[in-house]
Ligand code: SF4
């Protein structure tokens with residue numbers, strides 16, 4: 154198990170001076186990912202909040218090699234980098250061991266980049282794909298994605314007079330990746346740094362593709378005070394909105410046991426994007442959401458027994 | 460950083476050095492400033508781990524202060540400092556600057 | 558000793574790729590370029606080369622993987638056609654903006670709708686402003702030769718490059734041609750030494766940063782300059798290739814142009830047909846000429862103006878249409894090239910061969926016939942373009 158005291162001795166690989174919002178969870182997650190890496194890494198990143206805020210020319214916050222090409226192709230781009238690495242290594246032009254990490258937001262992963270991610274995982278590249286899911290297209294001004302939770306208000310699924318926010322449940326992306334039968338898949342939240350660091354280290358150790366879905370709370374799109382980022386992430390875990398689990402070679406495991414499950418409504422109440430759901434008449438939506446979470450949680454527990 | 464013309468820029472929009480964002484000051488975004496009471500601090504490093512702006516300085520496993528050039532004053536450090544310790548307070552910049 | 562073989566254009570391009578033995582090829586099959594990828598993957602499967610081959614799940618991802626690979630400092634190639642090039646569109650601009658020397662074997666094919674698998678130039682012409690060097694081949698021999706030169710050109714000027722053939726006409730047509738030996742190709746292309754690589758973990762670079770209004774224009778201006786200054790490099794590498802192979806290459810190639818009164822400007826396989834017609838007309842004492850454009854990007858405007866300035870009437874052959882632009886894309890470029898002359902030739906535009914419509918000698922003869930009438934002061938209509946070989 155990693156200790157903060159040891160991690161603090163490593164070189165800081167993401168500098169300050171990036172332009173993420175105050176309290177943004179993206180850089181927190183990235184710092185933990187880079188802290189976890191016990192070997193040189195090369196990062197690829199899809200267009201999105203993270204890319205835009207950390208690489209405004211001529212300023213880059215990255216102290217590791219970084220490539221961004223477009224929105225829907227982080228996995229494809231990194232598959233090219235990883236292939237080049239294998240080719241050059243084979244030809245004796247390179248001898249270092251390097252790990253490749255592709256990053257994408259929920260838009261770049263669940264939606265527009267779904268195909269390129271699927272292709273790269275199927276081809277078996279030796280890379281980790283990490284989705285930083287903040288539940289909407291936050292970079293362009295909070296538009297709905299297929300990761301947006303049911304009921305959430307976004308600028309393209311607004312809570313209107315007749316439609317109370319997003320009508321559909323979110324896509325279960327982690328399960329989609331599990332169906333790819335890759336060696337390692339996990340869900341994490343930066344609020345549990347130790348769990349996240351351990352998972353990244355496990356993914357790095359895999360010889361082949363790995364996928365980690367990280368929930369990154371967004372104070373702007375979710376609507377909460379910036380200092381609450383870590384707490385709101387913690388409650389995403391305890392409410393079972395974002396259970397911490399992993400699937401290692403097909404074996405499911407909950408990595409953080411829930412002693413006392415908190416209600417999803419309590420979590421939602423703290424976020425402006427769900428405010429309208431607490432108006433009279435919307436009770437059934439809250440019930441539906443809670444029912445789905447209970448059902449998913451039960452199913453996950455069943456899968457862990459297998 | 461000098462604003463170069465097209466003849467002087469590296470090709471392809473490349474940034475040839477890591478971490479140049481360090482030269483960009485985001486401290487001006489801050490309305491609240493973290494202030495630490497080193498007497499109270501138990502050096503658990505929780506705040507360091509959760510700072511989004513790499514703005515908490517650690518030397519030899521101990522918190523030595525804040526990088527106020529980059530700290531945006533989000534308040535995460537103050538909030539995540541263990542409840543029994545509460546070594547960090549957020550103070551309004553206006554109070555400090557007068 | 559040069560080896561004479563019979564090959565299709567696709568086979569010739571795949572053979573060039575085998576001899577180049579790039580570090581990485583990432584591609585997706587599409588008619589009529591599919592064979593290039595097929596043949597190449599069998600070279601890999603049979604261990605004839607040790608290129609790492611990425612079977613991408615789409616052309617968009619193929620080009621994305623090429624970008625990643627080239628940014629990692631690997632010699633990188635791909636192949637596509639038509640809709641495939643269309644799907645790559647976004648990434649074409651990124652490849653050139655990042656100044657990555659990717660080499661593409663592109664087989665010209667019409668764009669949908671209606672879906673059509675045959676040759677025209679609408680795919681390549683649509684990509685003409687994507688910042689890629691574009692070289693058109695007249696036959697399989699040229700396709701092969703151009704591919705080998707392309708590696709040198711791309712790596713010298715740090716721009717991506719597409720070498721094109723005409724779908725089916727060249728890609729599937731069997732020809733006798735000469736091959737260089739593997740060693741000759743290896744010696745000619747040399748070793749690729751990238752300036753920067755994202756695999757250099759000791760010197761971490763950032764590729765693909767975002768520019769605000771303060772830098773975008775400068776970065777683009779720099780990229781434009783790279784294209785402008787590519788011209789002498791292409792010429793020089795063509796000359797070097799001539800020394801090796803005995804086959805010379807320039808930006809453009811005039812045929813019977815020196816004293817020509819009437820001339821056609823064309824690209825790709827049509828040049829071969831037009832050459833035969835020119836011979837015929839010359840036999841009859843008619844001063845007909847022909848200009849082949851080999852390099853369309855960067856556009857050799859000055860060189861073109863130099864060789865065409867004395868010609869009275871010129872027909873520009875476009876195998877794609879601007880759809881209500883003023884004529885086809887080649888036409889527009891030629892007019893711009895000639896505009897600065899004090900005495901300008903009369904230039905007309907022909908749109909021909911869309912969707913693989915056969916362009917025979919008769920059609921080309923008709924074009925020269927019309928040029929003769931116009932040269933003699935005959936009727937010049939004000940239509941933006943004539944359509945050759947289409948039913949009314
Ligand atoms: S206030 Fe926020 S940015 Fe400043 S040191 Fe604390 S956690 Fe870091």
Ligand code: SF4
Nearest residue numbers: 500501503504506540
């Ligand atoms: S969280 Fe509090 S106790 Fe822990 S290191 Fe930071 S200031 Fe000190």
